[in-house]
Amino acid sequence: MADATATxxxxxxxxxxxxxxxxxxxxxxxxxxxLAAAAVGLFAAGLYFGxxxxxxxxxxxxxxxxMYVHVPAAWLAMMSYSTLAIAGxxxxxxxxxxxxxxxxAAAPVGAAFTFLAxxxxxxxxxxxxxxxxxxxxxxTSVLILFFLxxxxxxxxxxxxxxxxxxxxxAILGLVGAVNLPIIKFSVDWWNTLHQPASVTRLGTPxxxxxxLRPLMLxxxxxxxxxxxxxxxxxxxxxxxxxxxxxxxxxxxxxx
Amino acid sequence: MNxxxxxxxxxxxxxxxxxxxxxxxxxxxxxxTVLFPLGVGPDPQLLAAVAAGLIWVMALLATLLAxxxxxxxxxxxxxxxxxxxSPESLTVIVAAKCLAHWLLxxxxxxxxxxxxxxxxxxxxxxxxxxxxALLLGGPALSLIGAVCAALLVGARRGGxxxxxLALPLYIPTLIFGAGAxxxxxxxxxxxxxxxxxxxxxxxxxxxxxxxxxxALRHAME
Numbered sequence: 028m029a030d031a032t033a034t035x036x037x038x039x040x041x042x043x044x045x046x047x048x049x050x051x052x053x054x055x056x057x058x059x060x061x062l063a064a065a066a067v068g069l070f071a072a073g074l075y076f077g078x079x080x081x082x083x084x085x086x087x088x089x090x091x092x093x094m095y096v097h098v099p100a101a102w103l104a105m106m107s108y109s110t111l112a113i114a115g116x117x118x119x120x121x122x123x124x125x126x127x128x129x130x131x132a133a134a135p136v137g138a139a140f141t142f143l144a145x146x147x148x149x150x151x152x153x154x155x156x157x158x159x160x161x162x163x164x165x166x167t168s169v170l171i172l173f174f175l176x177x178x179x180x181x182x183x184x185x186x187x188x189x190x191x192x193x194x195x196x197a198i199l200g201l202v203g204a205v206n207l208p209i210i211k212f213s214v215d216w217w218n219t220l221h222q223p224a225s226v227t228r229l230g231t232p233x234x235x236x237x238x239l240r241p242l243m244l245x246x247x248x249x250x251x252x253x254x255x256x257x258x259x260x261x262x263x264x265x266x267x268x269x270x271x272x273x274x275x276x277x278x279x280x281x282x
Numbered sequence: 283m284n285x286x287x288x289x290x291x292x293x294x295x296x297x298x299x300x301x302x303x304x305x306x307x308x309x310x311x312x313x314x315t316v317l318f319p320l321g322v323g324p325d326p327q328l329l330a331a332v333a334a335g336l337i338w339v340m341a342l343l344a345t346l347l348a349x350x351x352x353x354x355x356x357x358x359x360x361x362x363x364x365x366x367x368s369p370e371s372l373t374v375i376v377a378a379k380c381l382a383h384w385l386l387x388x389x390x391x392x393x394x395x396x397x398x399x400x401x402x403x404x405x406x407x408x409x410x411x412x413x414x415a416l417l418l419g420g421p422a423l424s425l426i427g428a429v430c431a432a433l434l435v436g437a438r439r440g441g442x443x444x445x446x447l448a449l450p451l452y453i454p455t456l457i458f459g460a461g462a463x464x465x466x467x468x469x470x471x472x473x474x475x476x477x478x479x480x481x482x483x484x485x486x487x488x489x490x491x492x493x494x495x496x497a498l499r500h501a502m503e
Contacts, residue, residue: 187438
């Protein structure tokens with residue numbers, strides 16, 4: 028049955044083949060060094076343009092350079108949670124074995140990016156807004172996102188049966204996804220201190236090309252870093268499960 | 283719908299026979315609120331400024347208190363599995379349990395709220411809005427909490443985790459609920475906040491029983 032689907036539907040077949048952990052391990056092992064190299068290159072270029080070869084803002088002066096660290100971190104925080112939600116959906120609907128592994132791998136990385144976005148935001152807010160923290164809708168919803176990541180990680184560790192932990196975490200991931208549109212549109216719905224989107228709006232971005240270039244380079248670098256970290260963590264998790272399985276098999280054989 | 287009323291009646295009967303335990307949430311709500319004037323000082327101006335938020339935060343915490351037992355006891359004695367294999371849809375059963383939970387926690391708190399408003403010196407303009415907001419938002423608290431309770435059935439340290447899972451999801455309800463009361467006290471129209479609060483409850487009604495039932499089914503696999 029699996030082979031029939033694979034030949035009939037090439038894209039479905041790809042995901043099907045990935046369900047084999049050994050095959051995934053090989054693919055991920057091949058991809059990781061390339062992506063890591065891309066991340067290093069993009070970070071070098073992005074930091075060069077961001078910290079040195081880009082104009083200063085006419086109001087914020089050099090403080091604007093915090094943007095190149097802060098904005099991609101916030102994007103990645105949202106993307107990481109989307110990954111959790113999609114992984115949860117894929118696990119519950121198609122029971123793809125890698126979906127659960129992807130959730131395990133992405134959650135702490137996403138929490139780290141969210142934390143980075145919050146900290147760099149505070150560092151940027153201090154000189155520009157004159158305060159480390161305001162209870163603005165965008166800031167509050169990103170803080171909630173951070174707690175959602177912590178809840179996801181804690182829920183994963185709260186069960187003895189891995190199956191049960193995977194399903195519970197998948198449902199929590201889907202429920203928490205309600206927060207994503209709230210974060211995205213908070214700056215439009217509530218007119219507060221945080222500025223509205225200036226890059227991802229229809230038509231031309233409201234940002235100078237000289238500033239957009241390092242921002243996009245940094246976003247690419249963050250994206251590569253995220254993928255590398257998730258792939259490495261997924262391989263680690265798969266190896267850990269394999270060791271667990273081998274150990275319990277050996278324990279069974281000794282008995 | 284027979285199953286709905288059967289479960290509702292059963293949960294209410296259990297609560298009645300357990301005696302005072304069902305009222306624990308509302309007692310916690312009252313006592314906790316009373317602690318604040320003792321802690322921050324009895325200055326009427328200060329209390330009036332923070333009253334709406336305090337009452338709402340206490341309502342969230344008190345709701346949390348009773349959520350542990352929403353499914354855990356039924357899961358332990360096997361009643362939950364019987365409900366799952368009954369012809370009635372598990373989603374409907376979960377909805378009935380949420381309604382029972384709200385009748386035992388949210389409703390008494392809304393009734394007690396004017397007394398708390400009086401103690402905390404909330405301006406009388408906000409009293410009606412406070413009760414309306416608690417009545418509108420209370421069901422959302424029970425429903426969202428039910429999803430978390432269902433996820434945590436059979437978990438180690440479930441009670442502690444409940445805080446971590448439920449409180450972040452409660453924040454929108456808190457913001458709209460406290461915002462409505464603040465608006466009413468400030469002499470503004472509270473209907474926008476109340477409409478958002480109602481929307482939160484309606485969305486929770488549509489999604490939460492379904493999500494909680496899915497979580498319970500996985501818990502019993």
